[in-house]
Amino acid sequence: MENKALLSVRDLKMYFPVGGSLFGKKKTLKAVDGVSFDLYAGETFGLVGESGCGKTTVGRTIVRLYAPTSGQILFGGTDIAPLSEKEVQPYRNRMQMIFQDPYASLNPRMTVSSIIGEPLRYQRVPQKEIDARVRELVDRVGLKPDHLNRYPHEFSGGQRQRIGIARALAGKPEFIVCDEPISALDVSIQAQIINMLEELQEQLGITYLFVSHDLSMVRHISHRVAVMYLGHIVEMAPVRELYANAQHPYTRALMSAVPIADPDAAEKAQRIVLQGDVPQPIDPPSGCAFRTRCPYADKCCAEQAPALRDLGGGHLAACHKI
Secondary structure, three states: OOOOEEEEEEEEEEEEEEOOOOOOOOEEEEEEEEEEEEEEOOOEEEEEOOOOOOHHHHHHHHOOOOOOOEEEEEEOOEEOOOOOHHHHHHHOOOEEEEOOOOOOOOOOOOOHHHHHHHHHHHOOOOHHHHHHHHHHHHHHOOOOHHHOOOOHHHOOHHHHHHHHHHHHHOOOOOEEEEEOOOOOOOHHHHHHHHHHHHHHHHHHOOEEEEEEOOHHHHHHHOOEEEEEEOOEEEEEEEHHHHHHOOOOHHHHHHHHOOOOOOHHHHHHOOOOOOOOOOOOOOOOOOOOOOOOOOOOOOHHHHHOOOOOEEEEOOEEEOOOOO
16 A cells, blocks of 8 residues: 555535425524545545435545535545536546445436446547456446346346446546445445455455445455544544544444344443434534533533544544543
8 A cells, every 4th residue: 555645534514405485484404514534545445424424425526426615625635625627527537436335326217337337438438448347347246148138127136236346446436436335235245345345456456445334344354444433533543543442422332232242242242322313514503512311521611612622643532522
């Protein structure tokens, strides 16, 4: 893994207007509220958190499916955040996305060959080259040549996700956002897809942003991990350091919920149960976003939002009590 940032995200914000009807006042939903991190060439960066924390929005904004409200997305040294849709087109081949639902993300009226080759046709690649590339990709993701003329409904969930992965690889990208790519699959298939993603990374040098709520899988595939809560990164560290020495109260609560295979160890483990519900991003609490559920919160936490502080060794956490 090269010590070179392929992607640098700086103070990224993605706000969505909500309401604004005849009788309703227009409000702002702060899905992502000041996120910063670097991704290095050839690594897998895990992004975890509860549903609604903003992790998927981060991925979609980075690949410019959303135009960010503010902040920088430095890809290969160029800030693509302010670019228009036309200006961002040259970067589309270099950044791709694997979606959570392998069925909804595939056009049911297109054959496998057409789905995988579509990005190349958009680039006006000659049909002969497209056919050769599609055959190569089908083989690389573990499908068969006779699958090329079939339709998505003829495949299992795992096979459909392989089709989606092949489509993402078509333009030879440097960076792929994996948006919970295994959460819709059977447990028996999940390991196969993860192993394939690791093999592809080793063979092609791809950089991944791996978005997931499955902490066990994130631990297996990631080099570094960031934990999100209500649009903010609250902790970030190399994977071994984070799982062995979590510092933020929210991270420790998440870790305590991970199933333990050893019955003796599971019996001794202490489950941390957080009180209350996750606040709405349309009306977040003042100061620290986690304070309404944190057992250690005090007046300081309500008055000022904590910044990510370097604890050494690439371990950062945002908490006044650390």
